[in-house]
Amino acid sequence: MFLKYLARRLLYVIPMLFITTLIVFSFILLIPGDPVLALLGENATPEKIAQVRRDLGLDQPIITQYFDWLKNALQGDLGRSIFTGQYVHDAVFGRLAVTFQLVFVAMIISVVGGMFFAITSIYFPNSWMDYVARFFGTMGSAIPNFWLAMLLVLFFSLKLGWVPATGFTSINDNPIDFFKGILLPAISLGAVGTAQITRHLRSSLMEVMSADYVRTAYSKGVKRWRAIFNHGLQNAMLPVVTTIGILFGNLLGATVVIETVFAIPGMGQLAVNSILQRDFTMLQGVVLVMIVMVIIINFITDIMYAILDPRIEY
């Protein structure tokens, strides 16, 4: 039965991938006027224009263009950068690991931070801890991440000198430098996630903790913390799994801002640079890979949810 459910979800993912790729591809239709002229600028030679038009396949009908692009993309060929001539898949996959490490640490911060705040808030209702947790839950989604990043850089890098203000070291090269470098970017990125998980987990914990079976547990003499961890969390975590899935996409998107602030050579920075250089094939490639990642993660969280929730019928 579970395999059937898995297959059904997979069948849903395929049209999804098809539609999102179509959307990403059709970005090029939004370019006002002649896209080639817009890409190359007014001073391009006619030969160059003709060449780029051919390279992009723009002399073909749009449907043919899309399927050609899709066919190549499925084979891992995302074309060449208009700006540097570099293969798009080389550039994108070279940066994938960097962005993935950043988002991964930010996710850990979000989940651990969110669980900490939500649980303390429930355990000590109306205490100062509760107010701090609620404050973070409200403020976390209102603070612009790049602004928070700058304040963190100001205090921890420029004033205290504890961590570097910019740059990135891969965990494979030097784990200590990796953690020093990733700390501020991951906190700035994860703040909104911490807030979201705090809010969702707190409200779902509140609901669970007033359920009959928790009251029964209390009356049998179960300690408060045991009730929260054994009964509360187990049930309250379910809606949070969905939040985590959505969060991944948001954090991945937010890397365009955070990687720019911290000069981290990841996919977000590549996306921003490609727009500034009007490097359209590169932008398509970056966005496509990011979206595929989001769809895969959402697929995994759907499956996780089904495994964790015994009530789901396949």
Add this chain to the structure above:
Amino acid sequence: MSIGTVFKRLMAERLAFFSFIFLMVLVIISIIAPFIVPYDPIEQDLMKVMASPSAQHWLGTDELGRDIFSRLLMGTKSAIQAGLFAILIPLCIGVPMGILSGYLGGVVDDIFMRIVDGIIAIPAILLALGITGALGISLWNAMIAIGIVFTPQFARLARGQTLQIRSEPYVEAAKISGAGAGWIMLKHIIPNIAPPIVVQASFNLSFAILVEASLSFLGMGAQSPQISWGNMIQQAYSMINMNAWMIVYPGLAIILTVLAGNFLGDGLRLALDPKYRKT
């Protein structure tokens, strides 16, 4: 439920009501800012660079001697405009799409909703960035992009609500008495799906202001000499060692506005609830 009732309930929710007033004040400032600013926000005064706050310059001046308070007031316009676009475009495109999709069902529904699913799968800021990149970098295009980004959410919401209302007895009754689809959508569906859409619009206002600030910060939105709180922060970042306050003011402006939108959304959700009870 009349607008008067909703307004009365909203007034009882103090935080939401203050947020509403605050946002209204911002809307007014965004319109009259050019007439009330104490200094020309783009005029440089190189004799007075990086001045500390004083009676003449309430928040001091920036690295080119421009009055920060005046710039902050002018920045309101970008933020409020972005917020309005993020509500208007989805209301004009997303909501009708959602209603049609929900009411008609069938193939139309399938096609619309698959497109909506596809767009929602793309992280908001990335989609906004992609559209802005294609349309060409400008504040105007950034706002259009923000509007497009929010459209599918409204379509999905409107569809879900329409599906619920469609099977209500009073809609069935209207159908039996011979009312056409257009009439039913206009007279029954739209008024009944309005409350959740109004609530969503309020939250979108907040999120749109954050996205606009982010795009302008990245140099994809407001271009100098246009002023946005986002590009004020970006310009101030290069001066962070000399005057960190220049970063703080526009940041606080963004936070307060976003919070106001969120609180108003919370308040509206309570006030528009048919099962409303005073808290």
